[in-house]
Amino acid sequence: MNKNLVFHIPTYTKHNSAFPKPLNDNYGYWVPLINFYLPKSDTIEIHCWNEEIEIINEIKRFNINKFEMQDENITIFKGMKFCILSDYLLNKNLDEKGNFKWFTVNLNYKGEPVFHSGHWGTEFFVTNAKEKDIEIIKSAIPTGTNLYQF
Numbered sequence: 414m415n416k417n418l419v420f421h422i423p424t425y426t427k428h429n430s431a432f433p434k435p436l437n438d439n440y441g442y443w444v445p446l447i448n449f450y451l452p453k454s455d456t457i458e459i460h461c462w463n464e465e466i467e468i469i470n471e472i473k474r475f476n477i478n479k480f481e482m483q484d485e486n487i488t489i490f491k492g493m494k495f496c497i498l499s500d501y502l503l504n505k506n507l508d509e510k511g512n513f514k515w516f517t518v519n520l521n522y523k524g525e526p527v528f529h530s531g532h533w534g535t536e537f538f539v540t541n542a543k544e545k546d547i548e549i550i551k552s553a554i555p556t557g558t559n560l561y562q563f
Contacts, residue, residue, distance in 0.1 A: 415541040418550065420560040422535045432512060433535045435555065440513060443506055443534055445553035449546075450520050450528035450539075451499050458491040460517035468514050475501070487516070494520075506534070 422442065424433035435442075461468050463486060472490050475498055482489045492498070508514050513534040520528040529538040539546065542562075551560065 415543055416547070416562045418537070418539040418542050418547065418560060418562055420537050420550070420554060420558050422537075422555060423557040424535050433532055434512070435535060436557070438511055439555065440507065440534060442553045442555060443513075444503055446528070446530075446537070446550065447502050447506075447518075447520075449549055449553075451494065451502070454520035454522050454527050455494055456491065456521040456524075457494050457498055457502065458489065458517070458519040458521065459515050460487055460489050460519075461514075462486065462516055463488055465516075468508070471514075 422435045424435055426433055459472060461472070463469075463483065469488050475492075482491075502518065506514055516531070516533055518528075518530040518534075519526060526538070526540050531537070539550070542550070547562070554560070
């Protein structure tokens with residue numbers, strides 16, 4: 414039976430910051446997770462806070478003209494998966510300070526959620542995970558990660 418999964422990477426915050434960072438500043442789990450779920454998706458959605466001007470401009474260079482929405486707080490980019498954007502998610506996920514770039518990354522297939530990364534790559538939700546998927550996730554996430562199955 415397939416399960417939904419929620420998992421939270423153990424984090425800390427620096428003094429006077431609300432930005433969560435994984436313990437030891439190690440985002441090593443990101444590439445195996447995104448590498449596993451990218452092939453299962455056809456659409457990528459990225460959310461950034463409006464004040465993250467450099468990241469927004471960086472994403473705009475990909476010409477994701479399918480959908481861009483901005484409200485008073487957040488800018489959302491959504492478009493079909495393509496090689497350059499996939500490479501960006503895999504290999505350009507940290508900024509020059511070593512912080513995760515995106516507040517939210519959603520991967521969807523035919524309009525249905527496949528993978529959700531929130532709170533700068535520290536909170537995750539996966540739908541319809543098979544036992545093999547759960548094993549791969551467990552092998553990628555750091556010790557101490559809270560993993561809930563339902």
